[in-house]
Amino acid sequence: xxxxxxxxxxxxxxxxxxxxxxxxxxLMVIITSFLETNTTxxxxxxxxxxxxxxxxxxxxxxxxxxxLLIAGSCTLLCLIVSYPFAYGISHSSLRYRSILxxxxxxxxxxxxxxRTYAIMTILKTKGIINTILLSLxxxxxxxxxxxxxxxxxxxxxxxxLPFMLLxxxxxxxxxxxxxxxxxxxxxxxxxxxxxxILIPITMPGILAGSMMVFLPAMxxxxxxxxxxxxxxxxxxxxxxxxxxxxxxxxxxxxxxxLLIIFMLLLAHWYWQRNPDSxxxxxx
Amino acid sequence: MTAPLVQLRSICKTFGDHQTLRDIxxxxxxxxxxxxxxxxxxxxxxxxxxxxxFVTPDTGHVLLNGNEITNLPPEKRxxxxxxxxxxxxxHMNVFDNVAFGLRCQNIDENEVAKRVEDALAMVRLSTFxxxxxxxxxxxxxxRVAIARxxxxxxxxxxxxxxxxxxxxxxxxxxxxxLKHLQRELGITFLFITHDQEEALSMSDxxxxxxxxxxxxxxxxxxxxxxxxxLFTAQFIGEANIFNTLVDEASERAITVSIENKLFTLQNTxxxxxxxxxxxxxxxxxxxxxxxxxxxxxxxxxxxxxEEVIYxxxxxxxxxxxxxxxxxxxxEFFNEDDPNLYxxxxxxxxxxxxxxxxxxxxxx
Numbered sequence: 001x002x003x004x005x006x007x008x009x010x011x012x013x014x015x016x017x018x019x020x021x022x023x024x025x026x027l028m029v030i031i032t033s034f035l036e037t038n039t040t041x042x043x044x045x046x047x048x049x050x051x052x053x054x055x056x057x058x059x060x061x062x063x064x065x066x067x068l069l070i071a072g073s074c075t076l077l078c079l080i081v082s083y084p085f086a087y088g089i090s091h092s093s094l095r096y097r098s099i100l101x102x103x104x105x106x107x108x109x110x111x112x113x114x115r116t117y118a119i120m121t122i123l124k125t126k127g128i129i130n131t132i133l134l135s136l137x138x139x140x141x142x143x144x145x146x147x148x149x150x151x152x153x154x155x156x157x158x159x160x161l162p163f164m165l166l167x168x169x170x171x172x173x174x175x176x177x178x179x180x181x182x183x184x185x186x187x188x189x190x191x192x193x194x195x196x197i198l199i200p201i202t203m204p205g206i207l208a209g210s211m212m213v214f215l216p217a218m219x220x221x222x223x224x225x226x227x228x229x230x231x232x233x234x235x236x237x238x239x240x241x242x243x244x245x246x247x248x249x250x251x252x253x254x255x256x257x258l259l260i261i262f263m264l265l266l267a268h269w270y271w272q273r274n275p276d277s278x279x280x281x282x283x
Numbered sequence: 284m285t286a287p288l289v290q291l292r293s294i295c296k297t298f299g300d301h302q303t304l305r306d307i308x309x310x311x312x313x314x315x316x317x318x319x320x321x322x323x324x325x326x327x328x329x330x331x332x333x334x335x336x337f338v339t340p341d342t343g344h345v346l347l348n349g350n351e352i353t354n355l356p357p358e359k360r361x362x363x364x365x366x367x368x369x370x371x372x373x374h375m376n377v378f379d380n381v382a383f384g385l386r387c388q389n390i391d392e393n394e395v396a397k398r399v400e401d402a403l404a405m406v407r408l409s410t411f412x413x414x415x416x417x418x419x420x421x422x423x424x425x426r427v428a429i430a431r432x433x434x435x436x437x438x439x440x441x442x443x444x445x446x447x448x449x450x451x452x453x454x455x456x457x458x459x460x461l462k463h464l465q466r467e468l469g470i471t472f473l474f475i476t477h478d479q480e481e482a483l484s485m486s487d488x489x490x491x492x493x494x495x496x497x498x499x500x501x502x503x504x505x506x507x508x509x510x511x512x513l514f515t516a517q518f519i520g521e522a523n524i525f526n527t528l529v530d531e532a533s534e535r536a537i538t539v540s541i542e543n544k545l546f547t548l549q550n551t552x553x554x555x556x557x558x559x560x561x562x563x564x565x566x567x568x569x570x571x572x573x574x575x576x577x578x579x580x581x582x583x584x585x586x587x588x589e590e591v592i593y594x595x596x597x598x599x600x601x602x603x604x605x606x607x608x609x610x611x612x613x614e615f616f617n618e619d620d621p622n623l624y625x626x627x628x629x630x631x632x633x634x635x636x637x638x639x640x641x642x643x644x645x646x
Contacts, residue, residue: 176368176370178366178370179370179373181335182364182366182371184337184356184357184358185336185357185362185364186358186384186431186435187359187384187387187388187435188358188383192387196383197372200374201372201373201374203374
């Protein structure tokens with residue numbers, strides 16, 4: 001095989017992959033969102049805008065805003081926890097660095113569904129936290145932790161933290177540390193170094209991590225289901241229910257398309273504000 | 284009497300099991316251009332970082348205008364630094380980079396604009412104020428780094444090998460520019476380099492550092508002409524070094540044998556009979572004569588030309604002496620001696636102007 005053939009071969013593999021597993025499914029979702037629903041065969045090949053019209057509804061808007069709020073706060077929480085952590089890892093000695101990164105990655109090796117069940121056993125009425133607090137005499141009645149927003153936050157943040165941490169770490173590791181020295185040398189306080197140097201320079205990492213946390217936080221359906229209880233319907237649950245319980249595929253597809261458009265708008269907004277940023281850094 | 288600008292008193296610093304600085308004492312006078320010169324790894328950068336406040340010495344004191352600043356953090360010191368890689372903030376344009384120090388002090392924006400413009404004019408970058416550092420050449424980045432560091436009017440400017448990333452001709456131009464700038468600003472410069480040519484051409488004084496210790500602090504001329512240690516003699520310029528015993532010694536003169544010939548030299552360092560000393564002779568102090576030109580060879584050494592390197596204004600010769608010692612000699616072209624021409628293998632007589640040699644105790 002000569003160079004040209006090899007190039008053609010490798011490129012065609014990635015193109016085939018992207019076409020079969022990304023382009024075609026996305027097109028199918030978009031097409032489905034414009035079709036009519038049908039109780040027996042799921043969809044009827046008949047063009048309609050009905051599904052989008054149906055989504056313009058106070059009930060759905062509430063779900064969307066609630067998802068936005070929860071995903072947004074979860075992203076912020078992940079950022080606040082990860083930022084010093086990532087800074088710490090990227091500044092530790094090489095030996096500790098690999099150990100610390102390993103500790104971040106190890107939980108990935110277990111299914112996140114199982115880890116969510118593990119959180120349930122910690123938070124439930126007779127769970128670890130309540131048992132400890134009761135036996136220490138700090139509380140006399142078990143706390144209601146499971147099936148609350150607190151449990152939802154704990155679950156989402158715990159599951160999505162590495163998605164924030166790793167892009168931040170990758171970004172901070174590249175950063176030239178003498179820049180911090182230079183800023184301090186010029187008279188910058190620690191707060192100024194953070195505001196004027198660290199945050200602006202690590203902004204690509206912050207945004208990449210935020211995107212990677214925000215989107216799953218909007219759509220992960222089993223965590224709200226298991227930890228938040230039935231009452232906390234989020235966008236992910238909505239889409240899942242339309243497909244699996246309500247059997248309304250077109251409506252589920254339309255919600256997915258709106259979500260995709262929303263994320264594209266966010267990315268577009270970032271690129272507009274930072275025209276010289278590398279467009280691949282968010283992806 | 285006013286205190287000198289900076290006094291370092293018995294500074295020691297150890298990293299792990301490596302003693303980087305051993306008992307450093309150094310005084311920096313107000314307004315001078317002092318260079319710390321030494322091979323890489325000699326501790327000069329650590330010394331600079333101690334002055335900037337990034338490193339705290341294990342023992343010893345740092346005094347600025349007579350006040351102790353050993354534990355003062357970098358942001359509180361009236362000392363600024365030009366970093367080796369310039370460390371320009373990549374997300375800010377040239378103007379914001381230079382303005383950074385002023386904005387940290389919450390100075391009024393009108394005042395900031397005026398002072399930044401002055402600083403950029405000084406380094407001839409006024410038209411570049413909206414460029415990002417990545418769109419500047421190495422020399423321009425260097426000038427931004429200098430403008431940024433002097434905008435706070437520091438009492439001491441530290442320069443950490445700022446010219447090492449530039450190419451040769453730019454480096455030579457920047458040397459002159461830095462020297463001009465220092466006179467213009469009247470700020471004390473503490474410059475670090477491992478390049479002896481740089482040190483000699485810019486400095487008022489040079490501190491030679493080797494292995495975490497200061498070998499000598501003197502003017503460029505004295506460091507070159509009167510080296511106090513063997514290391515200084517070898518590190519600055521080229522040197523021919525003969526190790527020999529003192530055969531006779533009086534208060535004024537010593538007699539030593541070099542290449543089995545007796546020479547009477549001035550006794551400048553109180554050498555005594557039987558001392559082992561090093562006699563240092565610079566290549567340009569050596570004269571090389573054709574055998575035919577010489578009638579009296581009592582104070583000359585015989586040799587054979589081994590190598591001839593033509594350098595334009597000079598010819599560098601390598602002369603092998605009978606013992607096998609390879610002597611470096613530099614001959615200048617001048618009108619008195621138009622026949623400056625040597626062949627490899629030619630037999631010659633070699634002498635040096637007696638009194639121009641330097642003697643130091645053997646180490």
